[in-house]
Amino acid sequence: MIKQLIEKIETKDSPIVVGLDPQLKFIPERILNIGFEQFGETLAGVAEAIFLFNKEIIDNVYDLIPAVKPQSAMYEQFGSAGVKAFERTVSYAKEKGLVVIGDIKRGDIGSTSEAYAIGHLGSITIKNKTFKPFDEDFITVNPYLGSDGINPFTKVCNSHNKGMFVLVKTSNPSSGEFQDRLIDGKPLYVHVAEKVASWGEECMDGDYSNIGAVVGATYPEIGKELRKIMPNNYILVPGYGAQGGKGADLVNFFNKDGLGAIINSSRGIIAAWQQEKYSEFGEDNFADASRKAVVDMLDDVRGALAK
Numbered sequence: 001m002i003k004q005l006i007e008k009i010e011t012k013d014s015p016i017v018v019g020l021d022p023q024l025k026f027i028p029e030r031i032l033n034i035g036f037e038q039f040g041e042t043l044a045g046v047a048e049a050i051f052l053f054n055k056e057i058i059d060n061v062y063d064l065i066p067a068v069k070p071q072s073a074m075y076e077q078f079g080s081a082g083v084k085a086f087e088r089t090v091s092y093a094k095e096k097g098l099v100v101i102g103d104i105k106r107g108d109i110g111s112t113s114e115a116y117a118i119g120h121l122g123s124i125t126i127k128n129k130t131f132k133p134f135d136e137d138f139i140t141v142n143p144y145l146g147s148d149g150i151n152p153f154t155k156v157c158n159s160h161n162k163g164m165f166v167l168v169k170t171s172n173p174s175s176g177e178f179q180d181r182l183i184d185g186k187p188l189y190v191h192v193a194e195k196v197a198s199w200g201e202e203c204m205d206g207d208y209s210n211i212g213a214v215v216g217a218t219y220p221e222i223g224k225e226l227r228k229i230m231p232n233n234y235i236l237v238p239g240y241g242a243q244g245g246k247g248a249d250l251v252n253f254f255n256k257d258g259l260g261a262i263i264n265s266s267r268g269i270i271a272a273w274q275q276e277k278y279s280e281f282g283e284d285n286f287a288d289a290s291r292k293a294v295v296d297m298l299d300d301v302r303g304a305l306a307k
C-alpha cells in the first residue's frame, strides 16, 4: 500500500495529506441547513452535513493531493450517525482516487487489536460472504501495549496490502511527559522508533515499509534524529499550520530521495474559510478557500524541499 501512496505523491508532486477533521463550528449554514431539512435538527442532520462538507472539500482538492486523513473522534462525537459519515467519507475519498489514512489511534491486547485490524483494514466472512467493514488504506496505531498489540495489525497489513502509522513522537505540547523520558540512556521515542524499524522489516512494499511512524512537525530536531533511525519507514507528520509547523521545519523529515514523509494539515485546510487570509472567499465558497490553502501549503512545502 505504501507503494500506491508513493506513486500518488510522485504523480501529483504532493507530499501532503488533508485531514478531514470536521467540527460543527466549521460547517457553513447552507450545508447545515441541507442536513437539517433532511433529518431535522438532530445528530443525523449534523452527520449528513458533515458528509456534504467533506464531499465539497474533496471535490475541490482531490486533484492536488494523494491522500486524506479523516480523524475518527471528530465523527464519533456525533454517535452512530457520525460513524456513518466517517464510513461515507472513506468510501467517497477512495472513489476519487485518494489514499485514506484512518486516524483511529487504536492498539490493545492481541485479541482486541486483531478485531480493530479486521474492522479497519481487513475483512470478515459471514456464511461464505466476505465484508470489508471500514476498509481504510492505512490507520494510525498506538504502540503503548508493545509487540503483541502491533502484531495483529502487521498480519492484516500483509494479508490485505494495507499499512499503519505508529505513534513515535506526537506533536502536542506535553508529548515529552512520557515520550522524552530516558530509558537505558535513550528517550522512549527512540526505543519506539527502533521497534518501528524492526516491525517494518516484516512489512516491506518496495523500498519502504507498510509500517510508518507518526512524528510531529512541532519537533523538527527530533524529526531529524528519527529519520535516521527509520530509513525505510514513511513518516506521517501532523502539526503543520494550526499547531505552528512550517515548511522550513519539515525538510528534516524527508530522505535524500525526496520521499519518506507526508505532511498533514487539518484545520488549516478545512476551516481555511474562517481565516482572515482567506476571507475573500466567504462562507459559501468555503471549499475554494480550502483549495487555495492546499495550493499555499504545497508552495511552502515544495519551496522548502527545493532549498
Ligand SMILES: O=C(O)c1cc(=O)[nH]c(=O)n1[C@@H]1O[C@H](COP(=O)(O)O)[C@@H](O)[C@H]1O
Pocket (backbone or CB within 6 Å): 019, 021, 071, 103, 140, 169, 170, 171, 172, 214, 215, 216, 238, 239, 240, 241, 242, 243, 264, 265, 266, 267, 268
Ligand atoms: O496521528 C495523528 O494524526 C496526530 C498525531 C500527532 O502527534 N498530532 C496530531 O495532531 N495528530 C492528528 O493530526 C491532526 C492535526 O490537526 P490540525 O492541527 O488541525 O492540523 C489531528 O487529526 C490530530 O489528531
